[in-house]
Amino acid sequence: MFFYASKIFWFLVGPLNLTFLLVLIGGLLLWTRWFRLGRGLIVGALLIIGFVSVVPLGPWLVVSLEDRFVPPTGLEAVDGIIVLGGVISGPLSEARGQVALGSAAERLTVLPGLAQRYPEATIVFTGGSGDPFDQSRKEADYLRPLLVSMGMDPGRVILENQSRNTWENATRTREKVQPGEGSKWLLVTSAIHMPRAMGCFRQAGWSVIAYPVDYGTRGGEDIAPSWNPGIGFGALSAGLHEWLGLLFYYLTDRTNALFPA
Secondary structure: HHHHHHHHHHHOOOHHHHHHHHHHHHHHHHHOOOOOHHHHHHHHHHHHHHHHHHHHHHHHHHHHHOOOOOOOOOOOOOOOOEEEOOOOOHHHHHHHOOEEEOOOOOOOOOOHHHHHOOOEEOOOOOOOOOOOOOOOOHHHHHHEEEEEEEOHHHEEEEEOOOOOOOOHHHHHHHHHOOOOOOOOOEEEEHHHHHHHHHHHHHHHHOOOOEEEOOOOOHHHHHOOOOHHHHHHHHHHHHHHHHHHHHHHHHHOOOOOOOOOO
């Protein structure tokens, strides 16, 4: 239930979707006796577009998340490496006959280097389908050809293909590999997603080591007006999605802290 409710909620409150709905409803109301309300909604939508373009709220949200964890240094050995999904498009991969990677591709491209650095480490890729309307195309099921193309042995990678969200990544992966007490596991995911991922794994009783990748900002110097609605909405959507995810995961006991550190 939580999985489907979260998808519906984000569809309704996503900044771009919400702005579009305001314009759509406002336009329809212009032809009714509530035309003044319609004009107000349209003006409100235009103000939102101007605000998002000028005020760097989105970049600030993103930077605050990306700077929360830093990659570890000096780790001579680890017992395992966990790579979170959200990288491969199952429908597109199936339609085109090749592995189609999304914007978070660095979660996978960093893997050969880590595998070489830690040759004895167990590697797990966890990712099912995040599509509430289609659970038949599991992300992990499309990974093997890509591993071969990157020069890796697919047999070395344990695939977990039932997770639909970050909480299930943590619980299902822990159940699958049964990590030993005191073992060291790296957690690889996008830097913006790392706080929520770390909170989920800790709440699941698994103390992992953050290995953030896929940065979208340079840090504080990117907290500036974009003057571009597309860039502004993109940053605001990404940052707000993660902050709302942290809030609702915390309220439903899926993360051990509101803003894990």
